[in-house]
Amino acid sequence: MFYYPEHMEGFVTSVDEMFNGTEDDYRHYFQIGCPCGSKEFSLVQSDKQSLLATCKKCRRELKIYDLAFYTCAAKLKGPETYSQILISPEAACPIFIAYEYGETDEGDEFDRNDITWCSVFARKGKILEEVFDDETA
Numbered sequence: 001m002f003y004y005p006e007h008m009e010g011f012v013t014s015v016d017e018m019f020n021g022t023e024d025d026y027r028h029y030f031q032i033g034c035p036c037g038s039k040e041f042s043l044v045q046s047d048k049q050s051l052l053a054t055c056k057k058c059r060r061e062l063k064i065y066d067l068a069f070y071t072c073a074a075k076l077k078g079p080e081t082y083s084q085i086l087i088s089p090e091a092a093c094p095i096f097i098a099y100e101y102g103e104t105d106e107g108d109e110f111d112r113n114d115i116t117w118c119s120v121f122a123r124k125g126k127i128l129e130e131v132f133d134d135e136t137a
């Protein structure tokens with residue numbers, strides 16, 4: 001079972017053990033990694049709640065949250081502007097993401113794209129700081 005949406009395939013490693021015990025059947029934690037090997041990113045948020053992480057080393061951009069990708073989410077139409085800086089390029093650091101799912105009804109198949117909540121944490125030195133928290137649907 002994959003407890004992260006399809007668009008994150010290849011970019012996440014499970015880190016439930018880091019968050020001792022706060023994960024459960026519906027909420028799982030991951031560290032974001034770039035295919036170049038780097039794990040440090042800057043992060044910007046759009047006016048439509050999307051998150052774009054940029055690799056410090058190779059500048060590859062990863063969309064780590066976008067309502068357009070999720071089964072039960074509704075994204076507003078129109079142009080999207082990424083203007084809210086959550087982590088500046090100078091402060092690029094390891095980031096962690098939690099995707100949460102609702103309970104599936106009996107007989108319903110699990111849908112990895114049907115996330116209901118997303119939280120993002122930045123590790124600054126030894127401190128893990130929550131930088132984003134959004135209810136998806």
Ligand SMILES: [Zn+2]
Pocket residue numbers: 034035036037038055056057058059060
């Ligand atoms: Zn990279």
